Amino acid sequence: MEYSVEALGRDLKNMRKYYGSGKTKGASWRESQLKGLHNFLVEKEEEILSALKQDLGKHYVEAFRDEVGTLMKTLNFATNSLKKWMAGKEAKLPQIALLSSAEIVPEPLGLVLIISSWNFPFGLSLEPLIGAVAAGNTVVLKPSEMSPASSSLLGTVLPTYLDNNAIKVIQGGPEVGEQLLQQRWDKIFFTGSAKVGRIVMSAAAVHLTPVTLELGGKCPALVDSLSASWDREVAVKRILVAKFGACAGQACIAIDYVLVEKSFSSTLVTLMKDWIKKMFGENPKASNTIARIVNKKHFMRLKNILTDPKVKESVVFGGSMDQNDLFIEPTILLDPPLDSAIMAEEIFGPVLPIITLEKIEDSVEFISSRPKPLAIYAFTKNKTLQGRMVSETSSGSLVFNDAILQYIVDTLPFGGVGECGFGKYHGKFSFDAFSHHKAVARRSYLTDFWFRFPPWTLNKLQLLEVSYNLDYLGILLVLLGLKRSKRSIFQACN
Amino acid sequence: MEIMPTLERDLSNMREYYESGKTKEASWRESQIKGLHRFLMEKQEDIMKVLMQDLGKHQLEAFRDEIGTLMKTLNLALKSLKNWMAGKKAELPQIALLTSAEIVPEPLGLVLIISSWNFPFGLSLEPLIGAVAAGNAAVLKPSELSPACASLLASSLATYLDKKAIKVIQGGPQETQQLLQQRWDKIFFTGSARVGRIVMSAAVENLTPVTLELGGKCPAVVDSLSSSWDVEVTVKRIIVGKYGTCAGQACIAIDYILVEKGYCSKLVELMKVRIKKMFGENPQHSKTIARIVNEHHFSRLKNLLTDKNVKESVVYGGSMDEENLFIEPTILVDPPLEAAIMSEEIFGPLLPIITLEKIEDSIKFMNSRPKPLALYVFTKNQTLQRRMISETSSGSVTFNDTILQYAADTLPFGGVGESGFGRYHGKFSFDAFSHQKAVVRRSFLTDFWYRYPPWTLNKLQLLEVSYNYDYLGLLLVLLGLKRPSKRLILDHI
Numbered sequence: 001m002e003y004s005v006e007a008l009g010r011d012l013k014n015m016r017k018y019y020g021s022g023k024t025k026g027a028s029w030r031e032s033q034l035k036g037l038h039n040f041l042v043e044k045e046e047e048i049l050s051a052l053k054q055d056l057g058k059h060y061v062e063a064f065r066d067e068v069g070t071l072m073k074t075l076n077f078a079t080n081s082l083k084k085w086m087a088g089k090e091a092k093l094p095q096i097a098l099l100s101s102a103e104i105v106p107e108p109l110g111l112v113l114i115i116s117s118w119n120f121p122f123g124l125s126l127e128p129l130i131g132a133v134a135a136g137n138t139v140v141l142k143p144s145e146m147s148p149a150s151s152s153l154l155g156t157v158l159p160t161y162l163d164n165n166a167i168k169v170i171q172g173g174p175e176v177g178e179q180l181l182q183q184r185w186d187k188i189f190f191t192g193s194a195k196v197g198r199i200v201m202s203a204a205a206v207h208l209t210p211v212t213l214e215l216g217g218k219c220p221a222l223v224d225s226l227s228a229s230w231d232r233e234v235a236v237k238r239i240l241v242a243k244f245g246a247c248a249g250q251a252c253i254a255i256d257y258v259l260v261e262k263s264f265s266s267t268l269v270t271l272m273k274d275w276i277k278k279m280f281g282e283n284p285k286a287s288n289t290i291a292r293i294v295n296k297k298h299f300m301r302l303k304n305i306l307t308d309p310k311v312k313e314s315v316v317f318g319g320s321m322d323q324n325d326l327f328i329e330p331t332i333l334l335d336p337p338l339d340s341a342i343m344a345e346e347i348f349g350p351v352l353p354i355i356t357l358e359k360i361e362d363s364v365e366f367i368s369s370r371p372k373p374l375a376i377y378a379f380t381k382n383k384t385l386q387g388r389m390v391s392e393t394s395s396g397s398l399v400f401n402d403a404i405l406q407y408i409v410d411t412l413p414f415g416g417v418g419e420c421g422f423g424k425y426h427g428k429f430s431f432d433a434f435s436h437h438k439a440v441a442r443r444s445y446l447t448d449f450w451f452r453f454p455p456w457t458l459n460k461l462q463l464l465e466v467s468y469n470l471d472y473l474g475i476l477l478v479l480l481g482l483k484r485s486k487r488s489i490f491q492a493c494n
Numbered sequence: 495m496e497i498m499p500t501l502e503r504d505l506s507n508m509r510e511y512y513e514s515g516k517t518k519e520a521s522w523r524e525s526q527i528k529g530l531h532r533f534l535m536e537k538q539e540d541i542m543k544v545l546m547q548d549l550g551k552h553q554l555e556a557f558r559d560e561i562g563t564l565m566k567t568l569n570l571a572l573k574s575l576k577n578w579m580a581g582k583k584a585e586l587p588q589i590a591l592l593t594s595a596e597i598v599p600e601p602l603g604l605v606l607i608i609s610s611w612n613f614p615f616g617l618s619l620e621p622l623i624g625a626v627a628a629g630n631a632a633v634l635k636p637s638e639l640s641p642a643c644a645s646l647l648a649s650s651l652a653t654y655l656d657k658k659a660i661k662v663i664q665g666g667p668q669e670t671q672q673l674l675q676q677r678w679d680k681i682f683f684t685g686s687a688r689v690g691r692i693v694m695s696a697a698v699e700n701l702t703p704v705t706l707e708l709g710g711k712c713p714a715v716v717d718s719l720s721s722s723w724d725v726e727v728t729v730k731r732i733i734v735g736k737y738g739t740c741a742g743q744a745c746i747a748i749d750y751i752l753v754e755k756g757y758c759s760k761l762v763e764l765m766k767v768r769i770k771k772m773f774g775e776n777p778q779h780s781k782t783i784a785r786i787v788n789e790h791h792f793s794r795l796k797n798l799l800t801d802k803n804v805k806e807s808v809v810y811g812g813s814m815d816e817e818n819l820f821i822e823p824t825i826l827v828d829p830p831l832e833a834a835i836m837s838e839e840i841f842g843p844l845l846p847i848i849t850l851e852k853i854e855d856s857i858k859f860m861n862s863r864p865k866p867l868a869l870y871v872f873t874k875n876q877t878l879q880r881r882m883i884s885e886t887s888s889g890s891v892t893f894n895d896t897i898l899q900y901a902a903d904t905l906p907f908g909g910v911g912e913s914g915f916g917r918y919h920g921k922f923s924f925d926a927f928s929h930q931k932a933v934v935r936r937s938f939l940t941d942f943w944y945r946y947p948p949w950t951l952n953k954l955q956l957l958e959v960s961y962n963y964d965y966l967g968l969l970l971v972l973l974g975l976k977r978p979s980k981r982l983i984l985d986h987i
Contacts, residue, residue, distance in 0.1 A: 400936060
């Protein structure tokens with residue numbers, strides 16, 4: 001469904017006009033849209049799960065766990081919190097500001113653009129959309145054409161649950177994306193690659209549009225030598241599900257590679273091989289418990305990462321690929337060369353390099369000498385190492401002894417730092433991402449700081465000084481003429 | 495040909511120093527805040543002198559608008575630092591047994607602050623306070639249009655701070671270009687929209703987050719007030735919010751006024767009287783009004799009045815002294831709306847008053863124009879106040895006063911739409927230069943086994959009740975007492 005430039009311009013103009021009517025600012029409108037999104041998820045759950053199966057080979061339960069379930073959780077949270085989020089918050093003023101009051105009042109930005117990625121087409125489209133409508137904006141959503149069944153469902157069915165005057169879904173590829181980016185938006189929320197992130201930010205600069213960029217990176221998992229076998233088993237399960245079990249590793253917060261002490265690496269690999277079979281079955285392709293690679297281009301990209309003979313040599317498990325089915329089995333590598341593509345680029349697939357270190361503490365230097373990732377996962381009970389990870393590394397988020405879970409926590413900001421992006425969302429952060437927090441100050445006519453007006457006297461300078469210091473005693477003394485000033489400079493003024 | 499040949503090496507050294515972790519320590523941050531405070535105390539006379547030199551600002555105006563505010567901010571930063579630096583616990587639902595989460599602020603790294611010429615100390619040091627409080631290394635590039643101030647910052651400030659982490663780099667557009675080509679972890683810019691676009695475009699290369707504090711035409715809506723006391727106070731606040739603030743060369747100065755037709759002449763008369771009382775019979779002599787910063791801006795302002803229709807609308811003032819870069823307080827009534835004076839940011843001591851049939855018409859008037867940094871509304875009418883808040887958009891709204899919002903530490907200071915994005919002051923400054931890192935701690939003891947394959951209908955049920963925080967439902971499913979809902983598709987499991 002291609003848009004002509006004129007049609008797009010006209011539609012956006014109408015959307016702005018609708019926004020100008022104030023309709024979307026009302027609490028009841030926002031509630032109705034959240035309700036509409038909820039109904040969409042409940043009534044069209046089957047279609048959603050089928051689309052995800054079709055586009056990405058995601059198992060229904062994985063799709064529910066990662067997209068449908070999380071969205072429902074978010075919608076509940078947003079619906080319960082809406083009134084609170086919308087309310088102004090008092091801003092405390094010092095005593096000196098007698099009879100003055102101040103508050104911070106959130107207001108929508110206007111007409112916003114959300115561009116989402118193909119790996120979690122519903123999650124990454126609707127989580128931001130929830131924030132945008134809760135904040136009272138009108139929205140254009142552009143889902144990724146690389147997950148066409150999902151994009152189509154969003155484009156054709158979702159609108160029937162929402163106010164079409166205020167929310168539009170526009171499908172298409174790069175050309176449509178470019179066209180959209182040439183328009184004027186009050187905010188652009190983008191999830192995707194750094195390459196396209198730059199294109200988005202450049203386009204935004206023309207109109208001075210604020211942007212949020214949720215990008216990717218290489219999320220490391222460091223695995224300390226855990227002594228309890230229970231801990232090791234749980235750690236391995238969590239690592240496997242966060243790599244192979246999360247859209248086959250095609251997730252911005254999937255584990256990209258693992259860091260482990262040399263002496264512990266064989267234990268780890270053995271446990272992993274064991275649990276891969278337990279979790280995904282003897283034949284993961286048949287059991288459908290691992291998603292597919294999204295398309296041929298990415299399949300070939302992943303295939304090529306393994307062509308380097310040194311890299312191929314380092315494969316210790318898996319490695320087989322089915323091009324027709326776009327399926328790659330869980331693959332583990334042990335110490336591929338650090339300068340190979342697999343260790344330089346974001347993998348985004350079910351291929352897991354394990355890098356061995358002399359001491360696990362070396363992981364701090366290893367990680368901090370590389371671009372900041374969206375997430376760092378540290379499996380360790382060593383409090384000192386934990387402390388060092390918090391203070392000596394930087395990442396969007398840091399999780400101890402688990403992975404991926406931070407995504408579902410409504411009270412934690414989700415976003416990157418450095419090359420993995422800027423801005424954040426989830427929970428109230430989503431509402432804030434699409435709001436302007438307006439400062440509102442109310443002054444009385446009864447209390448006047450006469451010393452802020454010319455004509456100027458030394459006395460006024462003294463009063464300004466004690467006032468800025470919130471020195472109430474000082475103010476009194478000056479007013480009573482009991483405070484001498486050391487200022488000699490004042491001669492120059494008069 | 496490099497303008498600043500050692501720039502890359504200098505920045506590289508700064509990064510290395512940052513990475514040593516020195517700037518993250520609370521004691522380092524405190525020492526920098528104290529250093530800034532000592533700079534303001536010990537060099538106060540020099541600061542006032544250069545502000546007089548660059549902008550003709552009276553010592554008291556300089557203290558009121560820049561030195562005093564900075565001291566206030568430094569006091570707050572010193573007092574609040576520990577609190578700002580601490581991690582904040584993030585509440586988790588009951589189901590997350592033996593799990594804890596917090597949000598931990600950390601510095602971004604090496605940041606760039608570019609400030610404007612009109613409040614060269616305020617606009618340089620307010621952001622710098624946030625940057626060092628947050629533990630960053632910083633490069634400050636003050637405006638070359640206020641050269642004496644830039645020079646004082648470059649020569650004196652460094653002696654009060656840790657030179658390895660904080661540098662002041664002077665220069666013009668070329669130096670700025672070179673700076674913008676470097677890699678920064680954050681760029682904080684105060685200035686015009688035109689340069690703002692250049693800054694944001696340069697930031698794209700390294701995906702650098704930016705804060706843009708820009709300008710706009712800040713309107714003041716003046717309702718017909720009945721009490722004469724109220725009217726007098728209103729006029730005083732308007733006059734100081736225009737002419738008394740760097741001669742109107744301020745992003746939050748009143749740009750123009752909106753008033754009901756019937757009230758206009760009264761307002762103008764009162765203003766004329768108050769201008770004399772405040773600035774004296776000869777404002778140029780009393781030094782109570784700042785100068786225009788340079789020839790270029792002086793000519794720009796002069797040209798605003800060349801249009802015949804605009805010139806005709808001048809009801810007070812209008813005289814200009816090019817040699818001294820002085821323009822006296824000037825009032826215009828109803829210049830043509832399409833004239834430059836009503837379409838561009840004035841940034842000078844020229845005050846257009848636009849009359850309306852009804853004061854409520856001001857809402858539509860303002861909404862059809864770009865969102866300003868500040869909106870000032872002088873009214874006691876509660877309904878009008880409510881409408882202003884909900885039907886207009888601006889960086890801030892202040893009722894019955896002007897400019898003061900700048901001094902409130904608990905209010906975010908920043909724009910929306912064409913007046914910019916991002917905010918600072920108080921804790922917002924600290925946040926502007928921080929990354930709020932989410933930290934989660936999980937136990938090995940509590941495991942949600944139903945998040946792992948192999949998949950069963952039971953696991954799907956458990957996921958559903960868990961996401962709903964339906965603890966009763968969770969129990970029922972675990973006990974096998976909850977029948978699974980429709981779910982036809984699960985044949986495929």
